[in-house]
Amino acid sequence: MIRIRRAFTIMLILFALLPVAAQRKQIGEAKTILLRGKDYAKAEKMMTDLLKDSSNLYNKRIYDTWLQAVEKQYAQLNEQMYLKQKVDTVKLFDLTKRLFTVGERLDSIDMMPDKKGKVSLEYRKDNAQRLTNYRPNLFFGGAYYVRKQNFAKAFDLFETYIDCDRQPLFDGYNLANKDPRMGEAAYWATYCGFRCADPVLTLRYADLARRDTAKLENTLQHMAEAWRKLGDDSLYRKVLWEGFCLNVKSAYFFPRLMDSYTVKGNYKDANRVVDQALKVDSLNELFLFAKSTVMLNLQRYADCLRYSERLIDVNPQSADAYYNAGIACVNIAQSIDQRKNKKQAKKMYQRALPYMEAYRRLEPNGKDKWGPALYRIYFNLNMGKQFDEIDKILKK
Known part of the structure; x- marks a missing residue:
């Protein structure tokens, strides 16, 4: 009985050692392949x-043998490039x-403590030195895939390049x-994330x-779009x-910053933005139009008229400037008590007239805007012929 138990135990040990022996054999065969200088992919x-x-x-x-097999393949391709032979760049x-x-996988295992809790780094120093020499190609690979518009692959390579610092x-x-390339690599990673719509x-x-x-500036644009997509206002x-x-x-930041306030009716903060913009360029058409529109929405009609007229001086073909000027005059006229200041109200309608007619000439298809305004102007100025024309247009 004892002999049977011993035989059984020996068999179990032998069975346990079989995989280990097979493993060692394959590692040995792979190392032989690497020494022969052929079929490195097979060794991998x-x-x-x-x-x-x-x-x-x-x-x-x-892992060490795997790393050597990959490194040998890399060296082989690199040599072909040096000899100006045709090389698979993607590979x-x-x-x-x-x-x-x-x-990095090998290093994560290499740094695991032994049974006594001791860590003995067998591979780190040598591998880090070798991989550092290859690291620039992660950057160049990312750039290659950006040119090919394969932004997912490009991101992966730039991320690996950056992540080395964390490893x-x-x-x-x-x-x-x-x-010195870390910032640039991070920019291209950001750009690739943006192009991936992620x-x-x-x-x-x-x-x-x-x-x-x-x-x-581009980085901030990509960041802004990302936060917008994530819904973080x-x-x-x-x-x-x-x-x-x-x-x-910037044609990107100013209009979007203005919209982020005006879409919620926060015209006071929008006014703060446009005032800062006008300090930089007081004759900028976009800034002047934004200012006149904000003044219109804040019901500061005299200021709206003033900035609209300034914009018209800068660009006499600015249709929206004429509309803002005209509607500001109409609103001022409507705010006047005509029973007490009829002449003053009429004067404002007369002042609105050339602005709104100019807007009509420049935007003939914008009748939804100039139609009601001219209707009111012609009515209050007793301009019967013009009033009848507008009345027919609006009734169509």
Whole structure:
């Protein structure tokens, strides 16, 4: 009975050792392939096949051999490029990405404590030095995919480039502060997130992207669009303000910042924005029109008329300036008690007349705006012929 138990135990041990022996054999075969200088992809597949067995997931030797197999493939392609042979560029950048994926996995296992709780980093120093040399190709790969408009792939490579700073593998390299390309890589990651229509990806590295001051205005635009998509009005407006202060004349920030206030009827804050804009450029047509419109909405009709007239002086073909001026005069006239100041009211209607007729000439299809205004003007000025014409137009 004892002999049977011993035999059974020995069989169990042998069965347990079989997978280990097979594993060692495959690693050995893969290393032989790497030494021969041929079929590096086969060596890589042998290692990835081994990792399909969950019992191998923490075997450092497998990851080390896998990393070597990928590195050999990379070197082979790099040599072909040096010899000006035709090279699969996509494959080169895929290999670059894989180098970091495998290297970082190996490092995560390498830093696991042993049974005594001790960490012995066997691979980190050497691997970090080698991978640092390959790291620029992550950036160039991202740029390559941007040109090809494959923004998802580009983001992945730029993210890997940036993420090296967070990885323990590169501990001590201080990439965040010593790598001058970090801000630019973050900008392109932000841009790719934007082009992927993914607000979360857009914002992931946006703060780091601010370092690239040459593209800061674009970064802020992408950030604003991301916050708008996420429905965060507060942060959307905050970024718009920052962009507006950076470039008051930007065709992006000023109108959107104004809209963020006017759409909610907050014309006082909108007025604060346009006043700041006019301090920079007092003759800017967009700023003058915005000011006259805000004054109109705040029922400050005299100010609306003043800024509308200033805009007309700058651009005599500005149709909306004539409309604002005309409607401001009409509103002033309507606010006057005609029983006490009939002459003054009539004077304002007379002043409104040329503005609204000018608007009609410039915008003949805008009868929904000039029709009711001219109807009121002609009626109050007793202009029968003109009144009858407008009356017929409005009744059509």
